[in-house]
Amino acid sequence: EAEVAQSPRYKITEKSQAVAFWCDPISGHATLYWYRQILGQGPELLVQFQDESVVDDSQLPKDRFSAERLKGVDSTLKIQPAELGDSAMYLCASSSTRRGYEQYFGPGTRLTVT
Amino acid sequence: GDSVTQMEGPVTLSEEAFLTINCTYTATGYPSLFWYVQYPGEGLQLLLKATKADDKGSNKGFEATYRKETTSFHLEKGSVQVSDSAVYFCALSATSGTYKYIFGTGTRLKVLA
Numbered sequence: 001e002a003e004v005a006q007s008p009r010y011k012i013t014e015k016s017q018a019v020a021f022w023c024d025p026i027s028g029h030a031t032l033y034w035y036r037q038i039l040g041q042g043p044e045l046l047v048q049f050q051d052e053s054v055v056d057d058s059q060l061p062k063d064r065f066s067a068e069r070l071k072g073v074d075s076t077l078k079i080q081p082a083e084l085g086d087s088a089m090y091l092c093a094s095s096s097t098r099r100g101y102e103q104y105f106g107p108g109t110r111l112t113v114t
Numbered sequence: 115g116d117s118v119t120q121m122e123g124p125v126t127l128s129e130e131a132f133l134t135i136n137c138t139y140t141a142t143g144y145p146s147l148f149w150y151v152q153y154p155g156e157g158l159q160l161l162l163k164a165t166k167a168d169d170k171g172s173n174k175g176f177e178a179t180y181r182k183e184t185t186s187f188h189l190e191k192g193s194v195q196v197s198d199s200a201v202y203f204c205a206l207s208a209t210s211g212t213y214k215y216i217f218g219t220g221t222r223l224k225v226l227a
Contacts, residue, residue, distance in 0.1 A: 004157075033215075042118075042203055042217030043158070056212040091157055101146060101165070101207065103215060105157035 002026040004106035006092050012112045018080035021109045025074070025094030033103065034067055034077050035091040043091055049075065082113045116141040120204050120218035127194055128226050135189040135221045137178075137204035145206040147171075147180055147187040152201045152220070161189075161202070194225045 005024040013019045025032050030051050035043035046065065048056040051072040060067065064083070069075040079086055089110050093103040121136040139145065146165045150158040162171030167182035176191045187204060204218040 006157075040220075042205075042219050043215075044217075045214050048212055048214060056214060093158075102160055102163065105150075105159070107157045110155075 004092055004094055004104055006090075006106035006109055008109055009107060010110045010112075012114065013082050014114055015084055016081040018078065019082050019111065020076055020078045021090050021092075021111075023075045023077070023092030023106060025092070026096075026104055029094035029096050029104075030072070031095045031097065032069055032075050033093040033095075034075070035093065037089040037091055037108070039088070046077070079111075082111075084113050087111055087113045116145070116206060116208050116216045118204050118206055118216050118218040120202075120221050123201075123220070123222040124224055125221060126224045126226065129196055130193045131225075133189070133191040133194045133198075133223065135202055135204075135223070137187045137189065137218060139185050139187065139204075139206050141185075141206055141209065141216075143209035144182070145209050147178070148205045148207070148215075149176070149178055149187070149189050150203045150205060150217075152203065154200075158203060194223070196225045196227050199223055199225045 007022050032049040034046045037043045046060045047067045049069045067077045089108045091108045092106045095103045117140045119138050148163045149161040151161045152158050162173045164171040164180035170179045178187050178189045201220045201222045203220045205215045
């Protein structure tokens with residue numbers, strides 16, 4: 001069964017350092033999402049791609065976060081510089097249609113900023 | 115804006131007990147509704163979905179019915195198992211724009227043997 005891949009699974013970084021997360025969606029899925037999930041809360045959308053284009057980044061803290069999906073396949077989310085409040089689970093999801101039916105989630109990257 | 119409200123947890127039940135987790139939503143139009151489950155340290159897995167009023171989604175003994183009149187999508191299971199212990203998230207897919215998902219805050223279920 002096809003799955004969304006993410007790496008690394010865990011990341012510990014010091015405040016003010018740069019950190020990057022990688023996501024490989026299910027093959028053929030045009031829509032890719034990055035979510036942030038703070039402990040005890042539901043996921044919150046950071047950025048949504050349709051192919052290689054950003055269609056929603058309204059909740060992305062653009063002063064420190066960036067995301068790209070250059071060839072419309074895999075994607076990278078970067079934080080620079082990391083802050084203590086960025087400690088969270090970062091989830092990637094993909095779906096085959098823009099309507100968001102049946103988003104499939106990866107295992108997530110647990111980020112701890114010290 | 116669109117929103118999802120779930121009952122607060124944790125919910126603690128004995129094995130074979132009946133489960134209900136309440137979920138209500140606010141949205142314009144007719145969103146699609148979903149239940150996802152998250153096991154410790156893992157991503158979210160789609161449990162079931164419903165795309166229009168009166169639809170019933172079901173999977174692995176779990177059921178939820180899309181009730182437009184009460185704007186609800188409550189999750190039920192007749193007999194829970196220890197392996198059902200997890201966090202359950204209700205979500206809707208917005209009906210316009212980018213069709214983004216809006217998630218509830220999650221309800222933790224603990225089932226005791």
